[in-house]
Amino acid sequence: MPVTGGSGEEGAADGAAGGGGGSAATGALRRTLTFRDLLVYGLLFIAPMAPVGIFGALQATSHGAVTLVYLVATVAMAFTAFSYAQMVRVAPRAGSVYTYARVGLGEGAGFVAGWMAMLDYLLIPAVAYLFSGIALHALVPSVHPWVWTALAVAVTTLLNLSGVRTAARAGFAVLAMEIVVLAVFVVSAVVELIAHGAPRGWAEPLTGEGGFSAGAVLAAVSVAVLSYLGFDAIASFAEEAGGGEDGRGPGGPDRVARAVLSCLVVAGVLFAVQTYLAALLMPVSAAELAARPAEQGAAFYATADSAVGRWLQDLVAVSKAVGAAFAALAGQAAAGRLLFAMARDRRLPGAMSKVDAGSGVPRRALLGAALVTLVAAVGAARRDDGLAQLSSIVNVGALTAFGLLHASVIGWFWIRGRRGHPPLGRGGGLVGRTGELGGRTGELGGGPPSVLRHAMVPLLGLAVVVAVVVEASATAQLVGGVWLVSGLVVLAVQHGGRARAGGVRG
Numbered sequence: 353m354p355v356t357g358g359s360g361e362e363g364a365a366d367g368a369a370g371g372g373g374g375s376a377a378t379g380a381l382r383r384t385l386t387f388r389d390l391l392v393y394g395l396l397f398i399a400p401m402a403p404v405g406i407f408g409a410l411q412a413t414s415h416g417a418v419t420l421v422y423l424v425a426t427v428a429m430a431f432t433a434f435s436y437a438q439m440v441r442v443a444p445r446a447g448s449v450y451t452y453a454r455v456g457l458g459e460g461a462g463f464v465a466g467w468m469a470m471l472d473y474l475l476i477p478a479v480a481y482l483f484s485g486i487a488l489h490a491l492v493p494s495v496h497p498w499v500w501t502a503l504a505v506a507v508t509t510l511l512n513l514s515g516v517r518t519a520a521r522a523g524f525a526v527l528a529m530e531i532v533v534l535a536v537f538v539v540s541a542v543v544e545l546i547a548h549g550a551p552r553g554w555a556e557p558l559t560g561e562g563g564f565s566a567g568a569v570l571a572a573v574s575v576a577v578l579s580y581l582g583f584d585a586i587a588s589f590a591e592e593a594g595g596g597e598d599g600r601g602p603g604g605p606d607r608v609a610r611a612v613l614s615c616l617v618v619a620g621v622l623f624a625v626q627t628y629l630a631a632l633l634m635p636v637s638a639a640e641l642a643a644r645p646a647e648q649g650a651a652f653y654a655t656a657d658s659a660v661g662r663w664l665q666d667l668v669a670v671s672k673a674v675g676a677a678f679a680a681l682a683g684q685a686a687a688g689r690l691l692f693a694m695a696r697d698r699r700l701p702g703a704m705s706k707v708d709a710g711s712g713v714p715r716r717a718l719l720g721a722a723l724v725t726l727v728a729a730v731g732a733a734r735r736d737d738g739l740a741q742l743s744s745i746v747n748v749g750a751l752t753a754f755g756l757l758h759a760s761v762i763g764w765f766w767i768r769g770r771r772g773h774p775p776l777g778r779g780g781g782l783v784g785r786t787g788e789l790g791g792r793t794g795e796l797g798g799g800p801p802s803v804l805r806h807a808m809v810p811l812l813g814l815a816v817v818v819a820v821v822v823e824a825s826a827t828a829q830l831v832g833g834v835w836l837v838s839g840l841v842v843l844a845v846q847h848g849g850r851a852r853a854g855g856v857r858g
Contacts, residue, residue, distance in 0.1 A: 381446060381591045382516070382712035387607050389520040390586050390593060394615035396523045397582030397682035399675050400530045400622050404668065405483075406575065407630060408641055408651025414572035416552075416561035416638035419628040421569055423558075425576040426620030429583075431813030432754050433616045435761045436587050437609035438805065442764060444590040444605035447693025448686070449753045449760075454697075456760025456768060460843060465756040466694050467839035471749030471832070473690055474721060476581065477683035478728035479742050480676045481505050485733050487673030498733035505729060508681035509722040512688065515711040516592055519681060526678040533671035534626060540660045541629040550632040557631035561638050574823035577816070578747050579623065582679070583615040584754075585686035588693075633659040684725060688718035699846070748824050748832030755817045758810035765806035 403410070403422065411418045439452035447454075449469050454462025485501030492500075511519045552561070560568070586608060593604040593611075634641075634651070635658045641648060657665040692714035695704035704717040732738030801807070821829070 381707060381714070383592055383594045383604060384517050384712075385520065385589055385593045387611055388524070389517065390589060390608060390611035391615055391618070392520055392524045392527050393589065393682045393685065394583045394586040394611060395618065396527055396675075396678050397585045397686070398580060398615070398619050399582075399672075399679045400527070400534055400619070401626065401668070401672060401675065402579040402619075403576075403623050403627050404652045404672060405649065406579070407627060408648030409645075410572045410576055410627075411631060411634070411638050411651065412642035412645075412648055413568060413575070414560065414638070415563075415565050415568045416556050416631065417559060417564065417569050418572070418631050419557035419624050420559070421572040421576045422579075422620065422623040422627055424569065425573050425580065426616065426623070428573060428816045429577055429580045429616060430613075431809050431816060432757065433583060433612050434805070435757050435810050435813055436584055436612045438761050439757065439764070440587050440590055440608045440612070441605045442769075444593075444608065445693065446588060446591045446689040446696075448584060448588040448590075448690060449757045450690060450693055452760045452764075453753075453756045456762070456764035457756065458768075460847075461756060461759075463694075463699055463843050463846075464836070464839055465753045465760075466690060466699065467842070468749040468756075468832070468836060469753035470687070470690060470694075471835050472581070472746055472753075473585075473683060473687035473750075474724045475728060475742065475746045476750075477680035477687065477721075478725040478732070479739070479746055480680035480683065481725060481729040482732050482739055482742060484673050484676040484680070485729070486739065487669060487676065491670065491673070496733075498730050501729050501733045502726065504677040504680065505722060505726045508677055508684060509718065511681060512685050512718050512722075513708075513711060513713065513715060516589070516685070516713055519685060523678055523681060526674060530671050530675045533667055534622065537656065537660075537664060537668065538625060538629060540664055541633055544659050545629070545632060551634070552632065552637075554632070557628045571823070574820045577820055580616065580619060581747060581750050582683065583612060583619065584750070585682055586612045586615060588686040588689040591689075630655050635659075680725070684718065684721050687721035687725075688714050691717040691720055745828050745831040748821060748828045749835060751817050751821050751824075752832060752836070755814055755821075758814040758817070761806055761810040765801035770801070 403418075407418065410421055414421045436448075436452075439456065443451045443455045445451045447466065450462055450466025452462075453465035481501050481504050482497070484504045485497040485499075488500040488504075489495060489497040511522050553559075590605065590608050593608045630652055634655050636644075641651060647654070653665045653668060656668055691700060691704050692707075694700045695702055695717065704714065704720055706716055707713065708715040728742065732742045735741065821832075824832075
């Protein structure tokens with residue numbers, strides 16, 4: 353495999369990242385994350401009870417087949433998870449889809465993918481912080497939501513700055529709490545069903561009320577897939593994942609790939625179980641819920657209250673408030689790695705490419721991400737319609753990046769890899785030996801590509817992404833389009849500057 357070298361500080365960072373250990377002295381991210389740590393980050397960002405907020409809307413839209421909606425959505429997102437698993441073995445570096453598009457499609461596409469992912473990696477945590485602030489305000493009304501929101505940003509930022517393992521341990525504790533609350537709901541719901549039976553047919557959450565409607569289910573799936581955004585954040589920690597049981601040793605990319613796929617499967621199971629039980633216990637039909645859109649947002653809480661008691665409703669609410677803040681923690685950490693990777697490649701200000709010698713994290717990139725999310729979240733918290741406005745513009749950036757991810761799989765395995773391109777492109781930094789990348793020879797272009805894995809799967813995943821983007825709100829499409837155009841302008845300016853300096857990269 354060819355080796356291309358960076359120069360100066362960038363090359364040093366790349367070289368350190370390519371090895372198995374890394375050290376703070378050379379400014380490298382530390383390879384200390386275990387499989388459990390990676391899975392925790394992914395599940396935190398997704399949130400084990402993510403369906404709670406949109407359960408009512410999906411139940412109404414799907415005509416009562418909400419559990420089937422999540423099963424189909426899990427399969428739909430599996431195509432994207434599989435493409436991540438393919439590309440992380442080719443280029444196991446920070447930056448996630450930015451790095452993969454850069455490898456599979458070229459420098460320009462890589463920048464666009466990173467630019468679009470940046471929009472959601474910064475705004476999704478802002479939505480989560482705001483949700484936490486609103487929920488905590490409901491519990492302590494004397495404190496304004498923006499104060500709670502700012503406090504949540506401050507606490508989670510300090511945890512992220514303290515080190516990736518410290519943040520992962522704190523995240524594990526919160527994730528365990530969320531799983532316990534979900535288990536309490538499941539047990540309570542099962543006890544209620546055994547004692548009093550189900551108000552509706554046992555198969556209705558899978559078949560719908562009054563007959564199955566494929567159109568209604570697919571319309572709901574286009575919304576449900578957004579519950580899974582966040583599992584992809586696992587890939588952004590590729591340079592911090594070790595391969596052994598202690599988090600060190602060879603095989604880090606395989607560990608990341610396994611964590612991405614496992615996260616999606618675990619989330620899919622959790623989503624299906626909780627929506628199935630909630631659908632069985634709902635005090636109103638899907639048709640009645642569709643006729644009362646104002647009640648859809650609180651439908652899950654109302655179901656817990658009517659079927660079990662107010663105590664369970666409050667317990668779920670507290671869990672969601674705390675869990676949202678730590679979902680933002682995982683999102684902020686992923687955003688910091690994306691900014692770090694783009695800065696290291698001189699696509700963003702170089703100051704964000706520094707790694708703190710003490711904590712081993714990209715401190716300046718994390719602070720930059722925290723500042724943007726703080727301004728967005730606190731600004732929205734001070735508006736009555738802040739949550740609605742902020743929620744309406746997220747997701748299109750990540751979905752666009754997913755589309756470029758699928759194109760990258762095809763581009764690498766069928767074109768660039770077969771032509772002998774080094775995995776990080778010309779001038780893209782030190783690659784090293786195949787073993788350092790953690791990939792297999794066939795995966796790095798040394799063997800024939802697979803029609804199933806490297807053509808059919810990414811094409812199906814791309815079709816899913818296009819369908820969801822088409823169904824997105826007009827506001828989200830507008831904001832995404834404006835953001836894309838601004839990114840293309842930045843790319844053109846950078847390209848012109850490098851051309852004048854004689855340093856254009858291929």
